Structures are given as C-alpha cells and as structure tokens.
Amino acid sequence: MSKARNMVVAQSGGPSPVINNSLRGLVEAARGFPQIGTIYAGWHGIEGVLKEELLDLSGQPADEIALLRVTPAAGSIGTCRYKLRESQTEDFERLIEVFKAHNVGYFCYIGGNDSMDTANKVAKLANERGLGLVGVGVPKTIDNDVGDSAFKLIDHTPGYGSTARYWAHMVQFANEENAGSSPADPVLVLQAMGRKIGFIPASARLADPQRELPLQIYLAERPVTLEQMADNINGLLRRAGRAIVVVSEGLQVADIGEVKDSFGHTQFSSSHLTVAQAVINGLNARGLPVKGAARANVPGTDQRHNMIYASTVDLDEAFRAGQMAAELAAQGTSGYMSTILREPGEIYNVRYDKVPLAEVANSERTFPASWITPDGTDVTDDFIRYARPLIGDDWPSIPLIDGRVRLARLKPLFADQRLPKYIPQADRKLSQN
C-alpha cells in the first residue's frame, strides 16, 4: 500500500452557481500533493458516502474537471439535505467503515454551518477510532449565513456574490420593464431567496446604489403587515408612478400563514402559497390605484443555479477556497474550514486562511440591524460598501456548443463497493413513515 491516502469530498444543502468551482479548486490542488491519493466524491453528499457510492474524480478527464468552473449547482456530484445527528451513531460508525475500506485519510465537506459541524464530528470520531482522518470544511451558501455576525470567521461565503449579482442585474432589467410598462401595470413584486437572513434581497439595492429607482426591499428580519406594505407602495406610486418591490421568501406578512418543511424551516418554495403570490393578491385586493396592478416574479432556484449571472470574483474565490482546503488537508490540519477574510483598506482584497470548524459550527450570522433603514424598506450604504465588490466587474466566460451551454459531464466511474449494503438511518425512518 502506497503511503498516499485517499480523499472523500461531499457537498451538502442547496447548491450555488460556484459550488463546483470550489470542487474544482480542491481536485486540481489535491492532485499536486503526493500524500493525497485518489479523490472520491460522495454521490449526493454524505448519503452517498454512507451508501458507499464513491465517484472517482481523479479518473475524470481534465477537461471535464476544468468545465466545473462554468457548471452551476450540484448536478455533477450531487448534494443532499441529509442531516447527520449526533444520535445517529450507526451512521457515524458506517462512515468510519467506509473510510477504512477505501483507505480514506482526508474528508472535505462543502457546505454551511451544519456541514462544518458534521465534518468536525466525523473527524473527531475517526481519530478516536485511530483512523487519523483529516477533516476539512469548505464554506458554501448563497444566503451568506455561515460564520459570525462580526465577519471575523469569514467575510462572506462563496456563492453569495453570484446570487447578489443575479439580483443586481435582474433588477436593472426588471426596471426597464417596469419603467416601460403601461400605467395599468405599475407594481412588480420579485421574491428573493433567504428564508431567515436578508443578504439576498438586500443585494437588489446593488442595482441602484444611487437610489434613483422606485425600489423597496423587504427583508425577513422585519415582519410587516399587508396594510403597511400597501401604504408604503402606494406612497411610492404617488411619487414615482410605479414600484419594484423585492420581498424575501421568508418575509412574515401578517395574515399570511407560514408553511414549514420537514426540517422545521419556513418553506415557501414548495408551499401552498408563496409570499409573492400572497402579497400581490393582498395588494390587488386593497386599494392599489388600478385593479390587477401588481404582478409577481418568483425566480426560485434560478438564482442559485444560473451561471450567466455568476460573479467572476465569486468564481475565483470559490476556487481559491477549494484550493486552500486541499492545502489544509495535505498539511494534516484537521478540524478547520478554509475561509475568506477581507483585508483592511478601501480597495477590495481578501486573503485565504483557516478557522476552526467548531467555532464556525457554534456561530450564527445575522444581517446587521444597522444595515436596514428605519422604515424597513431599504438597506444602507454600509451594506452597499460591503456587498458591491462581491459581484465583480466582468461577465463570466461560458462556452457554447451548438447553441447550448457546454457543462461538465463526469463519467460514472464509481469505486468498487467493498462493504455490505447500508440504508442511512434517517432514510430508514423515512421509509417507515
């Protein structure tokens, strides 16, 4: 047996436009370290690791790995929403078995706070079992809700800049529609992702840092009543004749019920009624100037799988965060997440560093209350200064073949299965229900 030990990488949670570029950074950097052997991906996240479904990334054509830069979301290796709870001891033991069976010495988890917690627990347990596993995390989330509120552990997560750019540009285009539309159609409601935290809807302000557009932004952090919204919007209509209204999917509007998903998250994307729908119904019913005056766009998952809007800054940072994780792994620095920290100064610059997984897992980021304007319909210039650099200054370069986007297509090269079949614990419970 060579001294090199193999690596398993897995993704968790909702995807981002740049998640695959972190994967690419990891794979391309890990290839350069002799102590790292074959790199496997858990097929659909940690569930794939539990089921011993390990996709061989080292065996893929270099061209396809390179194309991960322009391939959004998680179609290449998959993701999952499987939560590894402390009580699921069988699952943890199974992971150790899989790692042993495939000589895995490095485990990299790309995800949010929960994933960093999982990576930490897995590495700890493996080391208790004498496996000497190096566990490393790579940050990812469009919501920008990883780390602390003081931005000390991480300035922003890869993924956020691209979704912010989506909103910055999409709102600019939407304004051309709204400005040109007929007086009978003056209100356009746009529903943004971010169930609990306002970084995504806030980024709509990047479309208009000078505040020239008739734009109102409602974050989940500030519950409103339909009456307040209608008053605000009618005021804007009187001043500007039209209104673009960005609402968080998690906005609590009095008299609109909430729907919870199986994780207990407020869940609108598969709910009975989206916030946007409820808001336009409510507005149309109560005293907007013209009947049928409000319409809504719900871009939904598009804002996290659209490569055309991807920020080149975000793409590059995602790649570097992946590279950094490979380096941490190769150095044997277990229990850390690669991170992006902003350098002081007027000109945007970042450095790549590491922070303990345990600290990330125990932190909770909130949108700074001081970045929300007192009337609750906008964000401040401090937010603009924070977010503006993240959307970059260039278009991504995306190859086309025969009119379609040329996306990475990985070959189905799976590691031989050496262990008995295994059903992840939470899936067993699910199938009993």
Next chain:
Amino acid sequence: MSKARNMVVAQSGGPSPVINNSLRGLVEAARGFPQIGTIYAGWHGIEGVLKEELLDLSGQPADEIALLRVTPAAGSIGTCRYKLRESQTEDFERLIEVFKAHNVGYFCYIGGNDSMDTANKVAKLANERGLGLVGVGVPKTIDNDVGDSAFKLIDHTPGYGSTARYWAHMVQFANEENAGSSPADPVLVLQAMGRKIGFIPASARLADPQRELPLQIYLAERPVTLEQMADNINGLLRRAGRAIVVVSEGLQVADIGEVKDSFGHTQFSSSHLTVAQAVINGLNARGLPVKGAARANVPGTDQRHNMIYASTVDLDEAFRAGQMAAELAAQGTSGYMSTILREPGEIYNVRYDKVPLAEVANSERTFPASWITPDGTDVTDDFIRYARPLIGDDWPSIPLIDGRVRLARLKPLFADQRLPKYIPQADRKLSQN
C-alpha cells in the same frame, strides 16, 4: 418648411429583450434618408401620441441610441396596452391632429397583430384626410404569434428567439439543480409565458434536443387534468428519479380556475393563483413519492426583459426589421409591415421583405398541432429544426460600468405641445369606472 416630414414611432404591448434594437434600426436607418425629418417616439406608445407626448429621438446622443441594442424591454420610450378600437373615432381624429401639428409624414408601429391593424387604420384615415401619411409596421412579440400558421407572412417575430434562448439555457442550468438535488426534492416545475400559444414553453426542448433529460412540456394548446399530469410525472420519476416540468402560464388544468384580465385574456401573472403554484400544490397533495416533492419557479416578466440571454441572431434580425421599416417608410410604401422570411435550404438564412398590414391583421397563427407529441408532454424534431437557429450561437456583448449594466438613458427631450390637452377615450371610460 423643408420638404422632409417627421416620423413618429410607437411601441405596443408586452416588451421583448430586443424591441429596442428594432427601434435603433429604425432610428439609425431613418437618419440616412433626407425625406425623413425629426424622429419622435410616442411616450408610452399610442397613448403618448394621443397626449402629444413626443420624445425627440433625433436629438439623442448617438451613443445612447447605440446602447438600445443592449437595453431590453420598453423603458426607453415606453409601451402601452391601449387598444384603439374602430369606435373610438375621437382618438383617430386626435391622431390626425397631432400628426398635422408636428408635420408627421411617417408613422411606424412596433407591435403584434393588433398593432398592425391599428397602423393600417391610422394610415388609411390619414390618407382620407389628405395627410399623405406613410404607415409602416415592425413585428414584435416574444410569443411568436404574429402572422399566419404557414409561416408565409413572417417566419418568426423578433423577440421570440431571445425568449426561446432564455428557456434553452435556463432549463440546462435548472437540470444541474434538479440532477444534484436530494431525492426528497425531485420535481421542478417551471412556468413559461404564452397565454394561448405554445412557442415559448416548447423552446424548453432546445435545452435537450437529444431527449436525454427528464423533461416534460405542457402547452396551453393541450388541456390536461391534474391526474394525467401526476401520472405522467410519476412515470418519469419511476424511470429517471426526477422530473423537470415546463408548464404554459395558460395551461388549462382541470379543477384550476381561470382568471381573466381587462382584455378578456386569461391572466395568470397577476392572478389569484398561478398555474405553477396550483400544479405543485396539486401534485404535492396527490401521491408524489415524497411529501413536498414539487417546487416551482415562475420567472414571469424576466423572460421578456432579460438581456443576458438575448440571442444574437434575434438582436440582429430585430435591428434589420427596424431598418427595413425605415426604408419602406422612406420609399413611401404605406400599409406594410417589415418581415423576416426564411430562405429554403439546410443552412439558416433569412431575407427581409414587406407584407401588407391588412393581411397580418387578419391572420392568426397557431402552434402546429403536428409539432406536439401524441402524449401531449413534448414537441417534435420539426419544432427543433424550426426554432434552433433562432437562439443563435453566441453570447451578446453587454457593457458593464462599476459592476452594473450600462443601459441606454435617453434625455427627456419632448416636442413642444401645440394642441389642447387630450384624454384618450378609453382612459376616460376607465376613470369613470
């Protein structure tokens, strides 16, 4: 008084990503003809002409007119949904007065079938009044519903190719999300525009001409029941484990009520419940494998105001259709619409020509029934052969300044008002209600 007579151009109906490029073609070409004087735009369409709100396009900086290429929708000169009915004789007489007062000899209307009818009637009446007005139409609609079903009057309308490209690429990206998503989240419903005609949802097939993706497409032409849909989708889930379902906003699903707008059109974008929402609620309620399994994206107006997806073929054709209209006007060829006709042969090529406005106004295009597959969940290769060339092979080039899109910004140069104030007839009725 110089022999040159002035031109009025106006837009009507919903915008498209390339409508301004037709305007640019018109303006840039008309400038070259000595018989055409100042070019005015009706501010917000024909309503602006009635109100004598005439934006001077000839006085705009050449740079801003050039930027109309990358400026989507109708924010620059506005559009309206004002319908000029034959019975509104006061409106027609008012138009003549406005044209006389501003020495207008050329009237160009950019729009769909109704607009071609209006352009024709206006030119006829003006000529009965001895005004010698040249009335010319420029085709525009993302729905591709202008002209005849045999594609003899026009092969396709400017605007359609860009919205088709939107769907081709957006579905490719959505597939990356759907392929990577957790097994608990296997159905993604995407709602496409096109209240009555299926060209837009059909273009989702351009994402996957080889039929490798788990994609079903439901056109407004084929009413379904929720039960049929659930059966179809469950079948796809059994085969592929996941499903991308494109539904027309005008799809008639049994047990889902319809909502009509003020024109009597079925109107979902500002309705009580969108089709997508109703479909996912229905699917989630009846026996998809996992609870909460279907989610929906409703891109809404984004598909007609998104410049990033614009087809370069569509952009160029829209420009040429505008140029052609200027040429028809300059030649005094009244009563015609500029048109795009496909040349025979395997390699896509078009020529620009003219067709009588009256013929266009009296025609009705339908989506060829033979292009819908027998099971009603897909379109055929004939559709692909028709639509594929329209989405082009290149990305549009869109300038950025400080991270934002640099859009055309016209100056508010309005012609002096020489007539008494006038309230368009239909607006009077509206304010009485």
